Amino acid sequence: MAEIQNRNQLKFYLMADRMMNRGHFRESFLTWFKKHFLPDYIMLYLESMRKTSYYSHQKGLLNRLLGCFWKMKYYRIGIKLGFDIGCDVLGYGCVIGHAGTIVIGESNKIGSYAVLHTSTCIANSGTIIGDGMYLAAGAIITKKVSLGNNIQIGANSLVNKSIESNDVMIGGMPSEIKKNTLAWYQTNGDEYKRRYDEVEKLKIKMCV
Numbered sequence: 001m002a003e004i005q006n007r008n009q010l011k012f013y014l015m016a017d018r019m020m021n022r023g024h025f026r027e028s029f030l031t032w033f034k035k036h037f038l039p040d041y042i043m044l045y046l047e048s049m050r051k052t053s054y055y056s057h058q059k060g061l062l063n064r065l066l067g068c069f070w071k072m073k074y075y076r077i078g079i080k081l082g083f084d085i086g087c088d089v090l091g092y093g094c095v096i097g098h099a100g101t102i103v104i105g106e107s108n109k110i111g112s113y114a115v116l117h118t119s120t121c122i123a124n125s126g127t128i129i130g131d132g133m134y135l136a137a138g139a140i141i142t143k144k145v146s147l148g149n150n151i152q153i154g155a156n157s158l159v160n161k162s163i164e165s166n167d168v169m170i171g172g173m174p175s176e177i178k179k180n181t182l183a184w185y186q187t188n189g190d191e192y193k194r195r196y197d198e199v200e201k202l203k204i205k206m207c208v
Helices: 007-022 029-034 041-056 061-081 190-206
Strands: 083-085 102-104 120-122 151-153 168-171 176-180
Touching: 007 041, 007 190, 041 061, 061 083
Parallel strands: 083 102, 102 120, 151 168
Antiparallel strands: 168 176
8 A cells, every 4th residue: 555644654654765775764863964965855755755645644734734845845856856756656665766757647556665767657547566566767658557566677668568477577569578587676686685674574563
C-alpha cells in the first residue's frame, strides 16, 4: 500500500527511503549542516512526497494547512528536478539516482524498492507493478498493464502488455521477457543487499 495513513507508517517510509538512497536511516550532524548550503533535492522531494501523501489522508484544519505546505514544496522541487510522480504511487524504499525527467501518473500503483532512472514515463493509466521494479533510462509504459515482482525493464524499452512473471528482465519495443534474473538489490552489489536487509528489519521492529 502506497498511501500513508498514520505517523508510524510515515516515519518508516521516510527512513526506508533514506536507507535505500543514502545508506543510513538518520543523517549525521555534518550531513544536516551541509544540506543548508548544498540541499539534497532528491531526498527533499521524497520527503515532501511522503508527507503530501500522509496529510492528504488526514482530517482537520491544521492537517489541511500542513498538507498544502508540503504539496507546494513537492510541486516546486519536482519542477526543479524534472519529476512528476503521484504522491500515492510508490511503496517504501524507492531509489532515485539522478535528477531528470521522470513522469509517473497518479493512478498507478508500484510496490516497494522501485528504482527509477531518468527519461522514463509510466502513463496515467492504472498500471500495477509489484515490488522490486527496476526502470532503466528511457523506458516507457504506455497503457494499463500488470507486471510482477522483481521486474527489470531494460533501457529504451516500450511496455504495452502485461507480464505477470516474477524475477525476469524484459526489454525491446514492444517488450518481452529476455531472461530470468534476481531482484536488482541482489545483483547490484553487497551494499544494496545490506540496505534492503536493514529496511526489512526496521519494518518488523516498527510493526508496519
